[in-house]
Amino acid sequence: MKSYIWTCANELETSRLAEELGELLQAGDVLALEGDLGAGKTTFTKGIAKALGVTRTVNSPTFTIMKQYQGKFPLYHFDVYRLENEDEDFGFDEYFEGEGVTVIEWAHLIGSQLPAQRLSISITYLDIEERRFTLTPTGERYEQICVTLSKNVQGAITHDDISN
Ligand code: ADP
Ligand code: MG
Numbered sequence: 125m126k127s128y129i130w131t132c133a134n135e136l137e138t139s140r141l142a143e144e145l146g147e148l149l150q151a152g153d154v155l156a157l158e159g160d161l162g163a164g165k166t167t168f169t170k171g172i173a174k175a176l177g178v179t180r181t182v183n184s185p186t187f188t189i190m191k192q193y194q195g196k197f198p199l200y201h202f203d204v205y206r207l208e209n210e211d212e213d214f215g216f217d218e219y220f221e222g223e224g225v226t227v228i229e230w231a232h233l234i235g236s237q238l239p240a241q242r243l244s245i246s247i248t249y250l251d252i253e254e255r256r257f258t259l260t261p262t263g264e265r266y267e268q269i270c271v272t273l274s275k276n277v278q279g280a281i282t283h284d285d286i287s288n
Pocket of ligand 2: 166184202203229
């Protein structure tokens with residue numbers, strides 16, 4: 125499995141990466157975000173939203189599981205941290221196959237319900253303002269998004285994990 129890795133020195137660079145990714149997204153795309161509390165999942169989602177033309181303020185949906193925003197198409201912003209168990213069915217498929225882009229914070233918590241084809245984004249805290257973003261695509265479409273993104277946003281390094 126191949127990964128595309130960016131190191132963002134500050135929040136502005138994170139926003140830029142997210143916005144450039146957002147520009148490449150279409151209805152039906154699913155982004156699975158991982159990272160500890162404060163890593164930058166919601167910050168990254170704000171950048172996606174901006175690129176989709178969402179004008180409302182995006183904030184963490186922790187207490188509602190999902191918030192929907194309207195841009196050039198809908199953004200379904202999930203935070204599944206508080207779901208009781210990973211099999212709890214929130215009707216995810218209708219969103220994943222729906223008219224909008226889906227972003228899921230803490231995606232591994234609904235691991236069994238995630239679509240096979242998705243863009244996994246793991247955020248690692250490196251320093252107060254520095255974060256590492258590891259994008260791992262499954263499926264041709266997300267692979268192509270990563271290739272294009274690595275041309276549009278400088279600094280990408282790629283990593284091949286031969287164990288997968
Ligand atoms: P999460 O949703 O993963 O819990 P948030 O996006 O809510 O994280 O919070 C990330 C925090 O880290 C914000 O306060 C943000 O300002 C700060 N931050 C500092 N540097 C960065 C960076 N490079 N990228 C993203 N967030 C950053
Ligand atoms: Mg969050």
